[in-house]
Amino acid sequence: MTHIIDREAVQDLLATRDAQLVEVLPEREYAWAHLPQAINLPLRGLDQSAGTLDRERPVIVYCHDWLCDLSPRAAHRLERLGFGEVYDYGVGKMDWLSADLPYDGHAALVSQNVRRDPVTAVLDDPLGSLTERIIADPAGLAVVVDEDDVVQGIIGSRELKGADLDDTAESAMRLGTTTVRPSEELEPLVQRMDRAKVDHVVVTQADGTLVGVFGLGDSRPPENESDRG
Numbered sequence: 001m002t003h004i005i006d007r008e009a010v011q012d013l014l015a016t017r018d019a020q021l022v023e024v025l026p027e028r029e030y031a032w033a034h035l036p037q038a039i040n041l042p043l044r045g046l047d048q049s050a051g052t053l054d055r056e057r058p059v060i061v062y063c064h065d066w067l068c069d070l071s072p073r074a075a076h077r078l079e080r081l082g083f084g085e086v087y088d089y090g091v092g093k094m095d096w097l098s099a100d101l102p103y104d105g106h107a108a109l110v111s112q113n114v115r116r117d118p119v120t121a122v123l124d125d126p127l128g129s130l131t132e133r134i135i136a137d138p139a140g141l142a143v144v145v146d147e148d149d150v151v152q153g154i155i156g157s158r159e160l161k162g163a164d165l166d167d168t169a170e171s172a173m174r175l176g177t178t179t180v181r182p183s184e185e186l187e188p189l190v191q192r193m194d195r196a197k198v199d200h201v202v203v204t205q206a207d208g209t210l211v212g213v214f215g216l217g218d219s220r221p222p223e224n225e226s227d228r229g
Helices: 007-016 027-032 043-052 070-080 092-098 131-136 186-196
Strands: 003-005 020-023 059-062 086-089 119-122 141-145 151-156 200-204 210-215
Touching: 003 007, 007 059, 007 086, 007 092, 043 070, 059 070, 070 086, 131 141, 141 210, 151 200
Parallel strands: 003 086, 020 059, 059 086, 119 141
Antiparallel strands: 141 151, 200 210
């Protein structure tokens, strides 16, 4: 029986059981970005390539995201071929990339360019303690988070204008700010920001926790796989 597992279980199996990690997408998609330690055995040729796997060790298969059905099909095929312990990382590599985890491949993602030390504030911080930090910061804003580090809003020059500096960050922050995931491809994002005349965007994980801030001046060329380690 195939076991559908989450990201934490993948990490645990890799660390404690010497599991084999297999991306079953075509080679072009594997080359774009893949999980560290993963090998590429596309589903189309799995019957021929499965012999490279160790039948005595757990096998974890994955594909693109939860809408992609290649990994469940590959898991069932491996079971049919006699593999006894097969796991399907059902939400796929986009879940991994969205969690700001390391990857290999040539993809230029926001995770490689995000500024991880933005000005931050908690909900009860007084505005007076933030003003100088916001003005001095290149992004010109503070990200307001709650006790779980989940983004609640931002404070920029517009929010500070005419504000009572004895008020709290919560009372002054702008709600509903646009965010992006670390898995966002850099070039399309820069194009969208340029069209919208937006200089900075907040980067969060899928659960809303803060990763950092990306600005149009923060992008840099993608690293080679060997440089990334």
